[in-house]
Amino acid sequence: MRxxxxxxxxxxxxxxxxRALAALRQVAEVRLNDSGRHLAGRELAEAxxxxxxxxxxxxxxxxxxxxxxxxxxxxxxxCAVDIRNIDxxxxxxxxxxxxxxxxxxxxxxxxxxxxxxxxLARGVSAAAASYHAGQVPVARMGRQLAGSTLxxxxxxxxxxxxxxxxxxxxxxxxxxxxxAAPSDxxxxxxxxxxxxxxxxxxxCLAVATAATERLLDAAAFARMKPGAFFINPSRGxxxxxxxxxxxxxxxxxxxxxxxxxRAPDQMPTPALAAHPKVIATPHTGGxxxxxxxxxAFDTVRQVTALAEGRLPDYAVNAAAAxxxxxxxxxx
Numbered sequence: 001m002r003x004x005x006x007x008x009x010x011x012x013x014x015x016x017x018x019r020a021l022a023a024l025r026q027v028a029e030v031r032l033n034d035s036g037r038h039l040a041g042r043e044l045a046e047a048x049x050x051x052x053x054x055x056x057x058x059x060x061x062x063x064x065x066x067x068x069x070x071x072x073x074x075x076x077x078x079c080a081v082d083i084r085n086i087d088x089x090x091x092x093x094x095x096x097x098x099x100x101x102x103x104x105x106x107x108x109x110x111x112x113x114x115x116x117x118x119x120l121a122r123g124v125s126a127a128a129a130s131y132h133a134g135q136v137p138v139a140r141m142g143r144q145l146a147g148s149t150l151x152x153x154x155x156x157x158x159x160x161x162x163x164x165x166x167x168x169x170x171x172x173x174x175x176x177x178x179x180a181a182p183s184d185x186x187x188x189x190x191x192x193x194x195x196x197x198x199x200x201x202x203x204c205l206a207v208a209t210a211a212t213e214r215l216l217d218a219a220a221f222a223r224m225k226p227g228a229f230f231i232n233p234s235r236g237x238x239x240x241x242x243x244x245x246x247x248x249x250x251x252x253x254x255x256x257x258x259x260x261x262r263a264p265d266q267m268p269t270p271a272l273a274a275h276p277k278v279i280a281t282p283h284t285g286g287x288x289x290x291x292x293x294x295x296a297f298d299t300v301r302q303v304t305a306l307a308e309g310r311l312p313d314y315a316v317n318a319a320a321a322x323x324x325x326x327x328x329x330x331x
Contacts, residue, residue: 001028001307004048006060007079008033014287015057016079020296027304028053033060045069052327053306055079055299059265062086067094074323075099075306077299083316084208092320099302099315103157104294105286109233109259110162112285114169116257117145117201119279120229143200146170151199153192153215154206154234155180162203163187174199177206196223201231208235218243227254233285236261241272248277259285 007016024030038059039047045066048054052074062076064087075097083100091098119125121143130137150166152159155177166173167186174188176195206212217240232239247253257279261268266283273280302312309328318331
């Protein structure tokens with residue numbers, strides 16, 4: 001097997017890792033992206049010429065032009081859970097298999113949420129910034145997590161991990177999800193409107209789909225408890241950023257924290273991140289060695305399966321991937 005890894009040098013270190021790369025080299029001939037740029041379209045196909053598999057970093061999409069110009073390509077492995085930047089229909093039309101990784105970032109993201117809640121409640125970043133600037137910050141009254149209400153929008157993998165952490169801190173925990181209900185009797189399952197009205201800390205963990213575009217809009221922020229905090233570690237397109245800014249400017253919300261936004265690569269929008277009531281991180285929720293290696297090793301196992309003539313796990317279009325027959329794999 002010959003594999004093309006789309007990660008640039010810095011992305012390779014942060015989002016794949018040396019251990020996974022060494023393991024990949026045990027099962028395949030690996031070609032690295034030495035262009036210094038994130039490749040896409042025909043350019044990606046040409047860079048991967050002669051390779052049977054591409055392992056894709058999040059800034060290298062799987063576009064129709066790539067699949068149309070990569071006659072040797074058999075599989076396109078996304079080194080992440082989110083495959084919205086892959087044209088699966090075009091891959092299927094070309095007979096190329098698409099796979100995704102499994103979520104290894106659950107503890108990492110939940111821990112970042114806890115840190116953001118503490119920071120918002122106690123003004124840690126603001127105080128540190130003052131000291132770094134050579135100033136002595138004003139000692140301000142903080143908020144306590146114990147006794148506060150945590151509202152979790154979306155009871156998926158991260159929500160399920162975060163909820164008991166909130167309970168352990170002495171928080172009341174409310175969950176809003178029309179598709180999943182908590183079995184733990186200590187958790188309250190309520191409609192979104194009730195969660196917004198009652199929560200001191202609202203954490204958005206909903207799945208980003210067309211139906212959840214701007215789920216948090218002006219009406220949603222208006223329903224939130226005055227003086228509440230809003231945290232978004234999920235996806236930027238869940239939030240109407242103009243409405244969030246207005247809620248912060250008016251004083252209705254005490255603050256917000258975000259790891260994502262509508263800037264390129266799902267980064268926080270710089271203008272909103274600069275708001276004095278906002279704490280922002282550059283899409284680092286899953287950026288820990290265990291989280292990154294989890295997904296990288298998923299792709300190693302997928303390439304290994306192909307090399308051994310087996311259908312990889314977490315394939316999303318196996319029935320249409322007729323090029324697998326070149327490896328003796330029948331679907």
